[in-house]
Amino acid sequence: MSQFYSIKNADMKTLINKLAIYASYAFILLFTYAAGSKMLDFENFQVQLAQSPLLSAYAGFISYAVIIIEVMIAGVLADPKVRRIGLYASFGLMVAFTVYIFLILKYSDFVPCSCGGILEKMGWTEHLIFNAVCVVLALITSVFMGKERAHGWSRIAAAALIAVFSAGSMVALFLSSEYIMKKENNFTRRFPHHPILEEQSFDLGVNSFYFVGNHKGDLYLGNPSNPFRIFKLDSLMQKMDTINLNPGSNFRFKNLRYCIVQGNLYGFDGTVPVIYSQSLDSLSMPLVVRSSNQVYFDQLVAVSPSQYLLRVEDYASKRLGIASLSLLEKPQVAINQTLLSNKADGGFEGDGKLLYDTALGDIYYMFYYKNTILKLNASAKIVRKMKTIDPYDKPALKVKKLKDGRSKMNQPSLLINRNMMAYKGLLFNHANLIGKYESKDLWKKNSVIDVYMTSSGGYWGSFYVQHRKKNKMSQMLMTDHYFYIISGNEIVRYRCAQTLTSSFIQRE
Template sequence: MEPTPLPKKIALEIICLLYIILFVYAAVSKLLDFENFQVQLGQSPLLSAFAGWIAFIIPISELIIAALLVFPRYRLLAMYMAFSLMIMFTAYIIIILNFSPFVPCSCGGILEKLGWKEHLIFNVAFCLLGIAALLMLRRPETHKARTFVRRAVSNFGIASSVIISSVLVTVLFLVSEHRMTEDNPFIRRFHGYAVKTAQTQLPNNNYYFAGQSGGSIYLANSKAPLYITEIDTSLQQRIRHKIALPDYDLPFTNVRVQVAPPYFYLYDGTVPVFFKGHISNWKALTVTAPTPYFSQSVVMDSANVAFRSENEKTEFILGNFSLIGANVPEFKEGLLTRQVDGFFDCDGQLHWDSETKRLLYLYSYRNQYLVMDEALSLINLGNTIDTTSKARIKVAYLEDQKKYKMSAPPYTVNKSSTFSNGLLYVRSGVIGRFEDKVMWDQASIVDIYDTRSQRYRTSIYIYDAGKLKMTHMTAYGRHLYVLLGYHLHRYTLSKI
């Protein structure tokens, strides 16, 4: 039985009023907290690449539609627009729940009060109300043939709105994912999580990570280089070891220790001597193999070491040498690429990943890293998520000292890093698009990359300990261990 005109009119007014309230509330909520809304859109797997302009379009569209719904003359057009927008929102949630690699946080307004599935039900209910309103808005027709045509046109219009809106959201999803992976719009995603699950305090802030294995983390101290602190992975128990060094009066300036059980290694690149010992007694023995001068080194296994040194042009160069026999150290020309001076612009961090048997060199002032095998043959080049492809540094040549020097503070892109199981963890020095500036005062951002696929995966926050920011980190299993001054924190990571 056809509803009487009055009940139909009342029902239509109620539906229009509900849409007006919904859209005005949602739009005002977004505009009042616009920066947060834009940040949340930037974390969306569907809309990341378009967050800048979509953040403006959505609330403006909602307000325009709400205004048009007020006037009966424009109500049919406005209801089609409102219905199409609700279909887009619904398609967005369906893709998020079923096809997205991760489920982001909410995007303001009512959505913050509901879960994704609850909001899907909410949206579907409003879509059904929209269909009812569009059917009510059909002009009555006494002629049966015309009535059939009007209904067909109306049904076609509703079906077209559903299809076009759904296809549009799907296309946005595909294009956005392509731009995020190929065009690098420098938008971070925080769909992984890092939860602080343990912490302890150290006597001072001079510690650095020397290695990890067998359920233990080894810490060395730059001010007391012969003392090693072994801490269990739960950060509950610690043992202090002292390295027994042969009685050599050597001009050490920067002693470093690396622990790779069952051995440990002690060296100072300014002195051409390398020491090796067993952690069962912590007695260091001199390696008789020829040792080069170097500024960084990593022990790849019990017999081979990779290092960074300088060539005759005072440019950084990578190389390797053996701890066994009398092999001459081998230098690898052409791995590090000069942009400014070949020294400061090529500064970076050298890592060895014992799980994948890969070397990695991460530049400090540009968005690039090199992955190499044990022989220092280049496997691939990767990029960090920021867009600084050329080192932004100023270098001056001091004629009296015959050397280059930084003439201005450098623009540091990658502050610190660690490399484990094919994953590169980078503490970034550059804020990305749509990121909350307040968070940069409260935490450090660590970007995570899969070096095998050369893809950026996710980012995590490492919160400051008071006013102390993280300085060193190491990954071990599903945990990231972080030094913040005299604090040692353990973060448990989600599966990457």
């Protein structure tokens, strides 16, 4: 009987040893082909890693490390003397790949369109199963290969340590990469899969429209060439009505513009120190003068009918500042002259856009020439500082002072951010600079929108907005379900995916 078991054990060992040889050949083929395909299309491989929701921050290092490790393991597996080491290494690498896919499916903010590599056509779940089979194969062959029975437990312990190290390393990379991407981004963008999908368009006829706002599903548009009219586009985007406005005064306007906040229409022209408002339900009545001859300004945020934040220029210091205007009882104006810049450069360094999150009542200022975002309160005080993902914390500007006292740029400046808006705790930035591992061809055909989360002050992700023929996006507007743009004489509506809207902050 003992002889029978000895023969049976010997047959089992022979089978496992043959299995180890065949497994080694399979892993050599797998790793050699995988490494070769990555090297032949290395730029695309780096781009895929950069779009990974787990490893984006380490795309540069990992793109080289994975290829080197795969080639080295294939070489070790080819030598029978150190084949067991190669199988252990294969086991560790496949554990890391398996944990990576598991984290993608269970814990990432979004699931990329493909996992790339040799099994690019395979879905994420199928890829997870394939990797798990490889893990089991590498474990069995590395632990039970050979005739030494006394070292069985030590081999199992070694395999356990390798599995813990591989899985732990992948989890650590995931956590640190997420922190870097959202807090200390090194200018690596990642693009979640289809956060917006084009749904409908409408021909405006001319290219001079801008967004006034939205209310109850309808869009309101303005046109500088028609300063006493606004236009309402219905929620089906099939009919546009014209609404005539009566300012109720005799001011001579230069650039009368409008915005909608909480069901009220506000009209303003900073070159004329006047602010109007009227309820959207009462636009047949004259607009009410809320403020007159208080302060000159060029940007406005209407916190309420009696409270405003304005961007102003101090002519004495040649600096841009933010002013708070309160119309409660006796009108008061308080100007923070050093909030945007300490330099008397004619306002170039402090140039940017005053933003208002109408859903949450939050106020922001985002700069055009540097990576800074300020959150402000209604008194024009800084509540918080945030940054965009580009590395330019100081404007690359060269300003020359003319004899008449005016300041002028004497060379083209490096524009960082083109246009911005805020909605429900997200900041949308029309970026102007290409990041790491990004396709120049895609940049020629699309506008890139970077999205930031104001709750954490971190980067969420980016998405492309395709040019309409030769026209780039000029305006954007976000609502609960849709992302709108104006491109040339066309307005386009995109439906937002849940990956984007799930990041909205709901007002309590």
